[in-house]
Amino acid sequence: MVxxxxxxxxxxxxxxxxxxxxxLPYSAARGQNGTPQKIDxxxxxxxxIGQVIIPIPQEVFxxxxxxxxxxxxxxxKDHKIELNSDRSRTALLFGLVIADGxxxxxxxxxxxxxxxxxxxxxxxxxxxVRNEVxxxxxxxxxxxxxxDWKSVRRELDRARQTVIDTMKxxxxxxxxxxxxxxxxxxxxxxxxxxxxxxYSAEGAELLHQPDLVNQIAQRYEALPAxxxxxxxxxxxxxxxxxxxxxxxxxxxxxxxKESVETILKLTxxxxxxxxxx
Amino acid sequence: xxxxxxxxxxxxxxxxEVLASNRGARSRRAIICCAxxxxxxxxxxWVMAFVSDAKSAAIEAAIPQLDLADNPYLLRESWWHEPFRxxxxxxxxxxxxxxxxxxxxxxGLSEPDAKVSIHIYDGAGELADAEDWQKDHVAGAxxxxxxxxxxxxxxxxxxNPGGEEVEWAVIYAFR
Numbered sequence: 001m002v003x004x005x006x007x008x009x010x011x012x013x014x015x016x017x018x019x020x021x022x023x024l025p026y027s028a029a030r031g032q033n034g035t036p037q038k039i040d041x042x043x044x045x046x047x048x049i050g051q052v053i054i055p056i057p058q059e060v061f062x063x064x065x066x067x068x069x070x071x072x073x074x075x076x077k078d079h080k081i082e083l084n085s086d087r088s089r090t091a092l093l094f095g096l097v098i099a100d101g102x103x104x105x106x107x108x109x110x111x112x113x114x115x116x117x118x119x120x121x122x123x124x125x126x127x128x129v130r131n132e133v134x135x136x137x138x139x140x141x142x143x144x145x146x147x148d149w150k151s152v153r154r155e156l157d158r159a160r161q162t163v164i165d166t167m168k169x170x171x172x173x174x175x176x177x178x179x180x181x182x183x184x185x186x187x188x189x190x191x192x193x194x195x196x197x198x199y200s201a202e203g204a205e206l207l208h209q210p211d212l213v214n215q216i217a218q219r220y221e222a223l224p225a226x227x228x229x230x231x232x233x234x235x236x237x238x239x240x241x242x243x244x245x246x247x248x249x250x251x252x253x254x255x256x257k258e259s260v261e262t263i264l265k266l267t268x269x270x271x272x273x274x275x276x277x
Numbered sequence: 278x279x280x281x282x283x284x285x286x287x288x289x290x291x292x293x294e295v296l297a298s299n300r301g302a303r304s305r306r307a308i309i310c311c312a313x314x315x316x317x318x319x320x321x322x323w324v325m326a327f328v329s330d331a332k333s334a335a336i337e338a339a340i341p342q343l344d345l346a347d348n349p350y351l352l353r354e355s356w357w358h359e360p361f362r363x364x365x366x367x368x369x370x371x372x373x374x375x376x377x378x379x380x381x382x383x384x385g386l387s388e389p390d391a392k393v394s395i396h397i398y399d400g401a402g403e404l405a406d407a408e409d410w411q412k413d414h415v416a417g418a419x420x421x422x423x424x425x426x427x428x429x430x431x432x433x434x435x436x437n438p439g440g441e442e443v444e445w446a447v448i449y450a451f452r
Binding site: 035036037038039040041044045047048049051052053055056058059060062063066067150153154157158160161162164205206207208209210211212249 | 349351353354355356357359366367368369370371372373375376377378394396398400401402403404424425426427429431433451452
């Protein structure tokens with residue numbers, strides 16, 4: 001016990017020393033330069049940045065994996081993509097396919113990732129961004145061949161960001177938003193499916209995304225009506241609104257297994273509608 | 278070419294130096310950064326169209342801390358940016374973080390003579406940096422979130438001797 005405490009103390013001292021050494025070249029310590037110890041989030045200044053960066057599925061998957069191994073193989077869905085002239089749907093599909101790519105990487109499924117790389121290529125052609133995305137799609141396929149999962153994850157994010165940047169450059173901001181929303185939807189579906197299969201309150205805490213889901217819903221609702229023709233799009237709006245109260249933890253509470261199952265049903269149904277529409 | 282090895286080599290070439298004291302140095306830094314990113318992605322056939330000076334500065338500050346050889350952070354492609362107009366300007370970014378991950382955020386400015394700081398606050402508004410540093414026109418802050426949810430990244434223009442508008446950029450990585 002004493003030896004353990006000594007070891008712990010030694011570790012803490014070593015860590016502290018290392019931290020001090022790392023920080024020595026830098027001038028700022030906490031509290032210097034008038035850094036406030038607390039900010040009033042109820043009265044954030046007007047300088048709050050409106051730009052929302054939606055986490056990629058890998059961010060939440062990385063955290064989930066630290067709780068133990070999961071059945072990622074069971075989350076690989078063999079979606080056959082039938083393209084049509086609806087570019088909004090193509091943008092949503094692009095986001096969903098990127099999310100499926102992250103799932104296939106988690107499962108270390110080479111064939112699955114290769115297929116994702118090919119889907120990325122097809123969707124990029126349909127969105128008119130083939131030249132920009134081709135290199136990333138090829139790198140995804142090559143990375144899968146080499147089982148270089150770090151590289152595949154990086155290229156999935158790059159493919160996603162390249163499409164978003166290109167869409168914005170082409171004044172297609174609404175399609176860029178739909179790519180992000182599709183990616184978030186795919187990641188949330190997979191997360192809730194894994195948690196429904198093997199529930200823990202600790203894992204379900206990852207679904208606590210109270211403002212993110214509202215921000216996504218607001219962005220979606222602000223898109224021009226012409227971008228959202230047909231019943232699938234009213235389904236997106238309704239799903240996002242229904243998810244909002246489910247993805248919020250009140251003080252000291254948990255996201256229950258029932259909530260996880262409802263989140264799974266809502267996201268899986270919407271995903272299916274987008275693929276099948 | 279292994280992009281991670283490329284990053285390490287490029288960093289050793291620059292000696293991890295993140296400072297530039299004049300516009301020439303700033304341009305060199307931007308060129309090095311563009312070349313670095315270009316080299317990192319050349320195998321993918323991707324050509325970098327544009328990298329802002331502020332983002333270049335942030336990336337250059339990030340590279341030595343990405344732990345590329347051991348347990349690398351994944352640097353996100355997305356970034357925030359806007360102009361600062363005057364000394365003392367503060368920008369707040371609201372962002373979702375996940376428990377058990379470890380995050381680094383880096384801020385960079387387009388003006389090497391200016392000075393920036395970056396800090397992270399939790400959902401209650403309490404300062405939550407696990408560590409932080411500041412060096413002239415670049416700064417970094419790390420957080421290991423205690424819970425999943427909203428966090429607030431506060432970026433401040435501490436000094437701006439030139440007095441002109443300065444672009445800032447914030448990038449982040451996780452593992």
